[in-house]
Amino acid sequence: NHIKCGINGPVVFNVAPGSGPYTGQVIIPAIGGASATNTITINGNGATIAHGPTVSTERAAIILNGADHVTLDSLLVDVSTGTFGWGIVLTNQADSNTIRRCTVNVMNVSSTSTNYLGIAINGSATGTAVSGNNGNGNRIMNNIINGGYHGIYCYGNSGSALQNNNNTITGNIVNDFYQYGIYGIYMSSGFVVSGNEALRPNRTNSTTCAGVYITTGTIGALVEKNRIHNLFDAFTAGTSTNYGIWVSSAGTAATPNRIINNVISSLG
16 A cells, blocks of 8 residues: 555565464555666565465465566465465566565365466466466566466467567476476567476376476577476376477577476486
8 A cells, every 4th residue: 555656766565574374365556666776575574475265356366467576575375275276476567577485385286277376477367378468577486386287377478479578487396286387388588497396296186297388489488407307206107198398389590499408307
């Protein structure tokens, strides 16, 4: 409420250590005056935002709805108790935001539904695969995502190759996802997936899956230094197709998709 009318300098909110948990949905819209200098930082200090929605229209705990230059740092986002559960969503041209050092507990490791998702850049906060200028220049870094259909889901604009650029996914641990650990589609350029770890040690079901999946409309991507392992430890009888890293999008001579120095091991 204090920043509804806009800001004219950098603003930092410090959540009191040991406080909470805080319950309900948090929606952050575009903030007037926000810029690369006038940033908004929420230091969570490990506090919990707990959201257990029972209706599809309220499935996300935190929504950056057109918000720019916002940093969410060190929050525990728990959506494990609801019929639906998305952790953090960036939508409606949410640009230049940073999600770092957060833990997103989606859990529901037996579910096979997109009702459960970790972190998403998407054209909707209520359903997957919604095209649009959903987010540019965002950094999702050093987070832990536990459970969900996908761990980190990035959906761009099927009708424009000039949008959804320069989103970076670095240093995250993606646990016990159902299908794709990190998913990028219509990420027009500058999509970086680096230094992440994808594993599914507790999944007892599967479909065609991949640690990292880069598909339609994504060019100039860099997939490097990722570790993908232990995908079928709890489901050794599974017969689903597994791709450590799956690329089904053609780059160009000028902007190739580069897959460099990754480790795929101990698939189980």
